[in-house]
Structures are given as C-alpha cells and as structure tokens.
Amino acid sequence: MPNRIIANRRLFNQGITGMKHETPEEAVRSLGAVQAQDYHQAVWGIGLRTQSAKVSDVEQALNDRKIVLTWPMRGTIFFVPSEDAKWMVKLTESRFQTHDKKKQAELELDEGTLHRCRTIIGNALSGCTTVSRPRLMELLEEAGISTKNGRGYYILGYLGRTGMICFGPHEGKHHSFVLLDEWVPNSRELTLEESLAELALRYFTGHGPATIQDFAWWVGLTLTEAKRGFEAVKSNLRLDFVNGTEYWSSVTAPAVSADTDSVVLLPGFDEYYLGYKDRSAIIETEHDAKIAPHRNGVFQPMMVAGGEVAGTWKREIKRSGIEITLCPFSPLGDQAEEFREAAKHYSDFMEMPIGRVES
Structure with a gap:
C-alpha cells in the first residue's frame, strides 16, 4: 500500500507542495537535476515547483544559460544547473563505455568516423554558434556520414554524454546544440x-x-x-x-503532515515518480504499469492526490485553448473540481486559455 507519510514528505521536499522556489534555476538546483526526456513535460515539472512561473520563464532561464539541458546520468536527458553540467557529465561518463562500444559496432561507427563527427560538429558550433538538429544531420550527410537508422541520434547523444555538446535554445520546433565548454565557460570542477x-x-x-x-x-x-x-x-x-x-x-527538512489533501497534475517522467527505484510509497502495484503502458520508455503525465498517483492525464492544444483529458484509476468524487483547478494551473503556466477538462 502507498505510504502517505513518505509520499507527502516527498511532495514537500521536491517543492511540489509548500513553499515554491523563486526561480526555475533554484527549482532545478534543489533537486540536483530534473529529468527531461520529454522537453515540454520537463518545463512544466520545473514550473510547478516555481512561484508564478510561466513556460516563457523556464525557457528564458535556458536561454540565459542558468540551466542546461544535457546527458548527465543514466544516458538520458536532464535539466541541470549550468555550473554543474560538466562535473555531472564527467561523473557518469565512464559508466557507458561498454554499452557504447557495443552500440558503435552495431551502427558501424568506428573511432575514425567518430573523430570526423567531432571535427564536423565542433567546427559548426565553434564560437558559441547554435545549430539545429536537422542542420547537424545535413552536415554529417554532406560529409558522407550516414545518419539513418538511428546513427545521427546516437552520434549527438554520444557527444553529449562525453561532454562535448549540450542542447542550446529551441529554434522553432527543433532543438539546437552548442559546445558545452563555450556555452558554460565558468563551471565548477569537482573531484x-x-x-x-x-x-x-x-x-x-x-x-x-x-x-x-x-x-x-x-x-x-x-x-x-x-x-x-x-x-x-x-x-x-x-x-x-x-x-x-x-x-x-x-536533517533540515521540516516535519510534514501526513494528512494533506493536495491535488496536482504532474508531467510525465517527473522526479516524483522516476526519481526512485522503488515507487511503492506513491502508487498501488496494480496501477504501476499504467504509467508506462506501452513498455517503450514513455511515462504518462500523472494525477496525484494526497501524495498517491491517482490516474494519468493528457493534453491537446487547439486554437480555442488547451483541452485536458483526465484518466483516473477510480471515480474522482469530491476531487473532480480540485483536478479542474489543477488543470487551470497548467493552462496558466502554458499562457493559454483552457478549453475543456473532461474525464
């Protein structure tokens, strides 16, 4: 059974309930890092932990280099404080050497080809230049390096995990990339x-x-x-x-009441769920598989009530505004209106009107 004391302390310590952080970078720093496999979900994860934040505030923190999107842990993408990006990447880089050798052989990427990739991409990004993902793929193709069958995505991820590049500001619908050393010149160095x-x-x-x-x-x-x-x-x-x-x-964490009735809509991949190996304190075993139903590594946005994961939700952006569909594990009863308020909180963050909330 979920443990409400543990769950509600986690909600509080993660900044989901209680006092919110003043800035997006403070929210990220307080957690150490924020999982960001899904960019649009991740910015909401930061926003809901920040006072009166809008999506534009989180993206501005990224553009101002106060937070960085990179590959510091488990070979996946996180938002991290800019000054911590290099040492975090370095800490776990060696953990992927065996996997990388196997993947490189599978993709027919030898050291000579990877060296050429470093040179091509390094030259393109030199001088703090931001280049979109599609353009980097074109540059590799023009040099005779195929990016098909996942090779291009692997190359960028490999260069990110080894500390050469990181994500830059969004360019329209696409990510851009920058050289980490140039983008974050004043980073901390730790043993x-x-x-x-x-x-x-x-x-x-x-x-x-x-x-x-x-x-x-x-x-x-x-x-x-x-x-x-x-x-x-x-x-x-x-x-x-x-x-x-x-x-x-x-030791400085305050005691938190176990009887909170907080209601919140969390993003997919949120730290509240993916920040732990054992999630039994926050979700019933019978519902756990519903958070990643297709077994493809994609985790659904979550409805949380009183610390317990109570369902999933999804959004659809239309001309009239954001439409939100709630998929509770059981009837909402008296909490239906509170989840509607939570949906309004999300639409306010997105700076868009809410069109419809249905369950």
Missing part, C-alpha cells in the same frame, strides 16, 4: 569523491525520504559508488525506519 558527495546531498535533500538504492538507480551508479557518496554526507541526513526499510532525508 570524483566531491562529485559523489555533492550529488548525494542534493538527492537526499530534494528527494528524501529515499533509500540508498533509490539514489544509485537515479544517478546510474553502482551501489558501492552510491554508498561512497552517501557516507560522505551521512552526518547531514536523518534516518527514518518505515516497515523495516531505511529512508534518508536532510
């Missing part, structure tokens, strides 16, 4: 031990109560590596035993 400790403290502060296994999974580290970071900051953490399991959070 391996400092990196493990820093990330552990941020994780348990922004995600607690959580387990060491949760932390290891979130970062993509071995349990041994995760424990090294944990042990370095353990004196700053508080232990709670719940059903015989150790949960850790910041």
